Amino acid sequence: MELEEMKSLWEDMSQKVDQQKILTDELILDLTKERFENRMRSISVPETLSAFICFAAVIYLISNFNLLDVWYLQLTGVLTMIACIVLPILTLKSIKRIKAIDISKSTYKESLINYAKDKARFMKLQKTSFYTSFIVLILAVISFGKIMKGIDVFTMTEKLNWLVPSGIGILYVFSQWVLKKYRRATDSAHNILKELKE
Amino acid sequence: MHTKEEFIEQIKENQGIIYKVARLYTNSAEDQKDVYQEIVYQLWKSYPSFKENSKFSTWMYRIALNTAISNLNKEKRKGTQVSIDNFLLNKMDQVDTVMEERITILYAHIKRLSIVEKGIILLHLEGKNYDEIAAITGFTKTNIGTRLGRIKQKLKSQIKK
Numbered sequence: 001m002e003l004e005e006m007k008s009l010w011e012d013m014s015q016k017v018d019q020q021k022i023l024t025d026e027l028i029l030d031l032t033k034e035r036f037e038n039r040m041r042s043i044s045v046p047e048t049l050s051a052f053i054c055f056a057a058v059i060y061l062i063s064n065f066n067l068l069d070v071w072y073l074q075l076t077g078v079l080t081m082i083a084c085i086v087l088p089i090l091t092l093k094s095i096k097r098i099k100a101i102d103i104s105k106s107t108y109k110e111s112l113i114n115y116a117k118d119k120a121r122f123m124k125l126q127k128t129s130f131y132t133s134f135i136v137l138i139l140a141v142i143s144f145g146k147i148m149k150g151i152d153v154f155t156m157t158e159k160l161n162w163l164v165p166s167g168i169g170i171l172y173v174f175s176q177w178v179l180k181k182y183r184r185a186t187d188s189a190h191n192i193l194k195e196l197k198e
Numbered sequence: 199m200h201t202k203e204e205f206i207e208q209i210k211e212n213q214g215i216i217y218k219v220a221r222l223y224t225n226s227a228e229d230q231k232d233v234y235q236e237i238v239y240q241l242w243k244s245y246p247s248f249k250e251n252s253k254f255s256t257w258m259y260r261i262a263l264n265t266a267i268s269n270l271n272k273e274k275r276k277g278t279q280v281s282i283d284n285f286l287l288n289k290m291d292q293v294d295t296v297m298e299e300r301i302t303i304l305y306a307h308i309k310r311l312s313i314v315e316k317g318i319i320l321l322h323l324e325g326k327n328y329d330e331i332a333a334i335t336g337f338t339k340t341n342i343g344t345r346l347g348r349i350k351q352k353l354k355s356q357i358k359k
Contacts, residue, residue, distance in 0.1 A: 002357070003350060006304055010323040013301050017214035025206050031235050032242035103264045104244035104257075107336025108317050111264040115313075195314050 047095060051088035057140075058084045064147045072154060076142040083136040087129070094125070109196060116192040123185040130178050134171055205245050208254050209238065215258055215324075221305060222320055223266035233269050240265045259324075259334050263317050270313075307356055315349045322346055 058081050068077045106114065145151040153160070209216075220234040241261050248257050308319055321331045328339045337345070 003353060006307070006353070007323055009297075009300055009304055011325075012297065013304075014214055014218070014324070016297075017217050023210050023213045025210075028206050028209050028238065029202075031238040102244075103240050103268060104247045104261055106264055107260065108263050108267075108334060109336035111267045112314055115267045115270060192313060195312055 047091055054084040054088045067147045073146050076139045080139045080143045112196060116189040120186050120189040123182045127178055127182050200245055212255050212258050215262055219262040219266050222316055233266055236269055237262045237265045307353060318345055319349050
């Protein structure tokens with residue numbers, strides 16, 4: 001296929017597509033309305049629900065804080081609470097930022113720059129939240145273990161002997177996968193920005 | 199003041215643009231439908247900002263391309279979709295098979311270009327001149343010329359292989 005042939009084929013396709021006036025008034029209205037409702041629901045519901053769960057966990061921890069009787073258990077409790085407040089707020093803020101983007105005001109070039117930067121930022125957030133979630137999980141198990149079952153994980157040396165190494169092993173395997181994905185995405189974002197500067 | 203009726207008319211008149219952009223930036227029929235729907239939604243949302251002194255199709259290219267790009271970063275959030283399956287999936291079926299095969303090859307060549315180049319070649323194939331491409335993309339006219347030259351070289355060597 002030659003370049004000129006490409007252009008004439010594109011013209012033929014355009015003509016055919018234009019001839020097929022299949023979009024109806026009703027369908028166009030549906031496409032705008034349902035999309036809007038769908039988008040609002042799909043983004044807001046799970047995130048708000050997760051935030052509520054986190055805030056409920058914070059309230060539970062505060063009301064049972066007196067059960068965390070040793071300093072290191074109190075420390076894990078405080079750190080769990082901070083994570084349960086900060087993480088959902090950060091997520092909701094980033095969703096708000098995405099929703100606030102005005103597509104009509106940017107050019108193709110600006111959109112590409114935003115795309116590349118967002119891609120890099122998103123992967124950074126993914127990487128950070130991966131490690132944070134792992135730490136929060138450990139902290140939550142310690143705090144809730146003490147409050148709900150009266151177990152002080154730090155005194156269970158037998159279990160710690162196999163729990164700690166296997167936890168580190170799992171973290172290592174998954175972190176390699178996350179880092180690989182991160183490097184690939186940031187390389188691609190970097191290439192787009194480089195190409196735009198040419 | 200723009201009316202809903204005017205919007206519908208404009209969309210119906212320029213619906214081919216949405217189809218071509220959505221197909222270029224996706225790799226499956228499902229994603230294509232999703233992007234198609236998203237473009238119409240963004241057009242409707244941005245319609246109040248459309249200024250009469252510019253051409254509707256030029257404005258539409260800009261929104262469609264920007265939406266397609268911004269959609270690349272989003273994770274798939276599937277929910278209820280408007281039943282656009284029939285017209286989107288059958289649209290090109292009405293064209294003869296040989297032509298559809300050639301169009302698929304054409305799209306495959308363009309899709310191998312970088313994300314920056316895809317939009318520029320699309321506008322070039324749409325018959326836009328350097329001024330119009332520059333207005334939509336934000337690149338300078340000289341830059342468009344240089345990039346198009348490079349894209350043509352790339353396509354030539356791709357086609358030869």
